[in-house]
Structures are given as C-alpha cells and as structure tokens.
C-alpha cells in the first residue's frame with residue numbers, strides 16, 4: 436500500500452492533491468463530475484471584502500502550452516462566500532482552504548477576520564500575488580517588507596494557519612519567502628501566474644482586454660519547479676507547489692523539488708476529472724520511482 | 740448532466756469558404772443535447788477547449804453535426820481531422836433555447852455568419868412541433884453562404900450578404916420589414932448584429948445566443964461573464980447562457 440496521506444499545519448490530507456484557487460470556483464460545477472470528498476483539499480476562489488465584478492472581457496487567451504488570464508478577482512464578497520458557498524462544500528469530507536485577497540492591508544485583515552466566523556474553513560491562502568488587479572495584490576508580493584507586514588497582520592487576527600501564496604514576478608523569491616516565514620507564515624504556496632502579454636496581429640491589439648494577464652499551464656512548470664526547489668532549500672515551512680501540473684508524474688516532480696503538496700489549476704479546464712485521475716495514478720507513479728509514501732518523496736530530488 | 744466523451748468523426752466536408760461540416764457519433768451527449776447547447780472540443784493538445792454549437796442532433800442515431808469556420812489555430816487544426824478519428828468532447832454545455840411551454844405559432848430565426856449553426860437544430864425542432872419557421876441568414880459574401888437548402892426546407896428563408904454578391908445586399912436588420920408577422924425571434928451572431936437587432940425589435944420577445952472566449956466552459960473560471968442590464972449582476976455565458984432573453988444582458 437502506498438501512503439498518500441500527510442499532515443500540514445491545519446490540514447489532515449488524505450492525499451496531496453488540491454484544485455488551485457480560481458480554477459475550481461467554489462466546487463459546485465466540478466461536484467457534478469466526481470465526489471469532491473476524494474480531494475486532499477479544495478482551495479477556493481479568491482475572496483475580497485466586497486463583491487468584485489472583475490475585468491472586461493475577453494479575459495483569457497491561449498498561448499503556447501498555456502494560457503493567459505485576467506479575471507480580476509471576480510467574487511461575490513467574503514460574507515457571501517461564507518454564507519452561500521462554504522456550506523455547500525462542507526458536505527464533502529475534505530479540507531477547505533480559503534484564498535484571501537485585497538487592495539489594502541485593512542482589506543486583507545477584514546477578510547481574514549471574517550473567516551473566523553465559520554468553522555468549516557481549515558486554512559487561509561494569503562494571495563499577495565494576483566497580477567490582474569490595478570492596486571494592491573501583487574505589490575504586497577513583490578516587496579519583502581510589505582509581504583512580511585501583511586502576513587503578520589493577518590496572522591494576528593486569524594485563528595487559522597496561513598499559507599502565503601508567492602508571486603513569481605520577482606527577482607529574488609527567496610527573500611520574500613524568508614520574510615513571510617519570519618513574519619509567522621505557517622506555509623507557502625507557489626507559484627501564482629507569471630505576468631505576460633500577447634498581441635493579435637490583424638487588430639494589433641492585446642488578446643485580452645486587460646492588456647496583460649497571468650500565464651499558467653505547462654509553460655510555467657519549469658519556473659515553478661525551480662522556485663519551489665530554491666525556496667524549499669531556504670525555509671522550514673511546508674510548500675504547496677503548483678504551476679502547470681497535468682498528471683501524477685508532474686506531482687512527483689514537485690515533491691522531489693521540495694513541495695509537500697500540490698495544487699492543480701489550468702488542467703481542470705481541459706479535463707474536469709484531472710484531479711481525480713491524478714489521485715488514482717499517484718500511487719502507481721510513486722511506486723514506479725521507488726517511493727512507498729508521499730511523505731518519503733518530499734525533497735528527495737538529487738540536486739548535487 | 741455533462742459528459743466527457745470520445746466521439747468518432749463520421750464525416751468532414753467543406754460547405755462554404757473556410758466552413759466545415761463535421762458529423763460526429765455520440766453515445767451519451769446526443770441523448771440529452773438541446774438546441775442552443777454547445778460542445779467544448781479538445782483539439783490536439785491545445786490548452787483550452789474550443790466551444791462549438793450543436794448544429795443538428797439526432798438522439799436516435801447518436802449523430803451530432805457541427806458547423807464551424809476556420810478562424811484561427813484551433814479551428815484550423817480541427818478542420819484537418821479526418822473521418823474515423825476520435826475527438827475528446829465535453830458536453831452538452833450551457834442552457835439551450837427555451838422550448839417548453841412556448842405558445843408561438845410563427846418564429847423568426849436570425850443568424851449571422853458562424854451564428855447560423857445553432858439555429859438549424861432549433862428550427863428543425865420548432866418545425867417538428869408544427870411551428871412555422873422563417874429564417875433570415877446573413878453572410879459576408881456569396882462564397883460564405885451555407886445551409887440555405889436546409890433552412891429552406893424548414894420554411895421561408897431570406898439570405899443577405901454584406902456586399903450583395905448573393906441574396907439581398909445589406910445586413911440582417913435591413914430585411915426585417917419583409918417579414919409579415921412573427922411571435923418571437925431567436926438570434927445568434929456577432930455582438931453588433933445582436934445589438935442592432937435587439938434595439939430594433941423592442942416590441943417583440945426574443946432570445947439571443949452569445950459568444951465569448953471561454954476557459955472551463957462549465958461555469959467555474961469566470962472568463963466569459965457579461966453584466967446584466969439591471970446593473971447589479973452578471974451572467975456566465977457558458978453556464979447561464981449562451982442563450983439569454985433579448986434584454987437581460989448588456990451587449
């Protein structure tokens with residue numbers, strides 16, 4: 436028997452697979468495809484203090500081995516999420532991780548506090564890395580001091596473990612990771628999308644209305660692997676790795692690089708069953724490469 | 740119920756300039772697919788699926804027809820598939836045109852370009868219910884025109900081309916006066932066409948089918964949203980649509 440389970444701060448995972456924030460909504464749609472109790476955890480779409488309508492359309496575009504998106508954090512607001520979305524998901528035997536976003540420090544704090552009002556959420560993912568909103572978001576993720584500041588403020592008010600979601604749009608991701616670790620982060624999640632742009636030749640206009648968007652999908656996997664590896668060498672808190680995962684082999688690659696668990700984003704759009712299929716395949720892949728558990732594979736890449 | 744299914748391609752043929760008709764063999768999706776719903780098609784190993792309307796469906800034989808214009812990388816690659824090959828398809832997606840509890844005796848179908856396909860399955864369904872069908876189909880020019888015969892079998896059909904190289908010259912809105920009487924209209928086409936139509940046909944009930952670039956196609960990713968006319972909400976084209984009552988959403 437291959438053991439897929441593991442424990443992370445606040446989370447008792449039956450397997451290390453979770454759908455990534457923004458790529459699974461609040462679970463409703465995908466619950467028609469398979470039983471969500473199968474998942475290690477579910478990371479919710481970003482929550483802001485009040486409802487946000489997001490960016491103009493088109494909001495997505497195909498790229499070589501990936502896609503750009505600029506959804507703009509559209510969500511019904513934190514209280515609607517707590518009252519109308521979380522209760523639906525709590526029927527499933529899985530962990531719920533709420534993704535919180537904001538334009539100001541005060542907004543992050545307000546949203547984090549709101550999640551104290553439900554006992555159905557097991558951890559927070561602090562999104563300081565959304566590239567698609569004008570103010571806030573990514574600013575907090577590109578400056579170590581601001582990243583530490585918002586982490587500390589959220590930790591102070593929240594009863595939940597906090598995983599800080601890092602932006603790859605930085606020169607030195609290690610310094611940010613260390614700063615949020617020192618500020619009390621319980622874990623990290625990485626990577627968010629990489630800012631990109633694409634121009635449509637006939638119209639000479641950007642392919643998405645927001646001009647720039649976040650690149651995701653297989654195209655960014657090598658960058659994610661490199662960053663997870665570098666950061667894992669420099670911090671002592673667990674990492675939820677993501678970026679371009681499509682199958683169980685990709686999951687093992689993230690584990691070897693130093694991630695403890697993984698999130699799957701864009702691949703859900705192509706194959707709504709992908710998380711379920713990866714969970715079925717993972718034991719075989721671990722066994723094939725000589726591991727008897729997920730725990731055993733974490734950080735076992737031979738880099739010397 | 741949405742299924743993910745491998746469909747076999749039974750035939751592929753060109754029916755107009757850069758326009759392909761493809762007949763697919765479906766096990767599950769065909770049984771439940773309604774007019775106005777669409778398929779989300781995996782083409783090669785592109786990251787995003789491509790949304791294409793169901794242009795015809797026979798639930799007894801399991802045959803689904805799609806009609807598409809070669810428009811870019813995805814549709815170009817799709818057009819190179821041969822009969823006998825398999826396609827990975829998610830569907831049926833979206834809500835179709837409302838068909839239940841409708842009492843009209845004459846309907847007007849208005850299609851523009853690649854907006855024409857879903858109207859064929861719709862028109863056929865109305866015809867089977869004994870409802871009179873009138874169609875106005877607009878194209879760029881003569882070599883873009885397709886399915887004129889098929890629509891003519893359903894009822895009176897007016898073809899319009901932008902340059903007048905076939906049928907009437909002009910836009911679909913230019914020939915509306917020629918239609919004597921109808922109870923409700925059903926339209927699909929480019930946004931400017933739908934806007935012009937809904938602005939002109941304010942005294943009629945109507946339903947429009949919309950297009951937008953999509954991500955997941957099932958309502959999870961919020962790529963294809965549109966504000967509602969009441970100013971305090973939004974709709975997802977893939978899940979709440981693609982068909983909407985004419986004045987529900989802001990065009």
Ligand SMILES: Cc1cc2nc3c(=O)[nH]c(=O)nc-3n(C[C@H](O)[C@H](O)[C@H](O)COP(=O)(O)OP(=O)(O)OC[C@H]3O[C@@H](n4cnc5c(N)ncnc54)[C@H](O)[C@@H]3O)c2cc1C
Nearest residue numbers: 790791792806807808810811812813814853856950951952
């Ligand atoms: C509900 C729905 C039904 C449709 N039905 C039909 C049909 O029956 N026949 C037909 O020919 N076309 C139809 N379309 C449009 C069709 O999806 C696009 O022409 C096609 O996706 C273009 O892909 P591409 O890779 O060739 O073009 P590219 O421009 O290379 O595509 C790049 C990206 O933009 C998207 N995209 C480009 N144009 C459109 C568009 N007009 N609408 C939505 N997404 C677009 C693509 O899906 C892809 O993600 C429909 C669209 C929707 C939303």
Ligand SMILES: Cc1cc2nc3c(=O)[nH]c(=O)nc-3n(C[C@H](O)[C@H](O)[C@H](O)COP(=O)(O)O)c2cc1C
Nearest residue numbers: 455456457481504562626627651652678679700701
């Ligand atoms: C359409 C879309 C929406 C996303 N929305 C969010 C979001 O709301 N919050 C967030 O932290 N990350 C968001 N992300 C980033 C993903 O969670 C993930 O970090 C990234 O896409 C990389 O993983 P992938 O390549 O598997 O998609 C979004 C990604 C996509 C494609």
